[in-house]
Amino acid sequence: MTLPPEVAELVIDRCRDRPTLASCSLVCKAWRTRARFRLFAAAPVIAFDVPGVPRVRELLATLKHPLCTLHPFIQSLSIRQSSLSASWLNPVIPTLVGLSNLTSLEIFAEHSLLSAESQALFQTHFRSLRHLSLCLTFTTFPHAVTLVCSFPLLESLHLHAQWIGASPASPSSLPPNLHTLDVGGFLEDVLVWLLSCPPSPAVSSVQLRDVAHHEFGIVFRYLRFVEATLKSFHFSFLDKRSEKTFLDSNFDVIHAPGLRALGVEGRLSDDVTLMVHLLAHFDVSQLEEVSFTCLIAVNHRRPAWAQLDAQLSSPANICLRKVAIITLPHLESGIKAALPCLDERRILDFVFPKGLSKH
Known part of the structure; x- marks a missing residue:
């Protein structure tokens, strides 16, 4: 009995x-073609250059082989390398350019300096990257800007880079479909x-990491520049000094009518005071999700917890659907007691660090 091609394709x-x-x-x-496409559409490569895990070298050797037919099937690629060599990445790029259908690319090689070639x-x-x-490291910031703006289809950008030169970049147009920035x-x-x-x-989701005090x-x-289109905003602090500067600041209210998600990550293991201060300076009416961290007992900041409960349970936040709290299992009951209004609405969502559970 011969399996009809339509059925075979559906099964694959x-x-x-x-x-x-x-x-x-x-x-x-x-x-062959359909099965290989499903098999190689995502090729994550975790490449720490240590004995027993030569994954990047294996991938490069495979792609260079004259009989290799994988190139058009790889759409997503993740390369993570801990090598301290500044030149490690440059010999890799010429081999990767044969991946003509690549739409998602991650390169984590913070010590690597990208050459002009x-x-x-x-x-x-x-050009098809989305x-x-x-x-990684660039020679100058304008080099980083030129690279980012050269992908017309780009939708999301995660840039955690550094550069040697201090020259500023010239104004330029962002890719028209870029909606997510993680910097x-x-x-x-x-x-x-x-x-x-x-x-x-198009910019609607912004995440700013390790914000310094200045x-x-x-x-x-x-x-304020993106408040009209902002739907999601998360940021984290570099150190305790930056947290203190934030709490001492009295900035103008941010009017973000479309904001749906708001998150903060501090360095004090207790972000409730940071979240209270942040909410006080945001004028939002469609907020659906809030997230922060609490790794110490609530009695250290009980007034702040009461204020947060009042802020998030007010009629202005009627759309709120989830309050995600990264915490420890033994602190859950105390947090519920400190947020009685939110607990009654059953919108508290406790997230425990990996390896820990409630039981």
């Missing part, structure tokens, strides 16, 4: 078992540049 598309897909790719030519290859051959995550590293340089660019109506002025300016 629904299959999630990699060994089965590998077997299907060897059955016949009719099955590698950047030119990057910009020329990865999601880009980079943690860390030399944050002030990036925000100054973003403020010099024409407003982008960067809050530019952070608040950028929030």
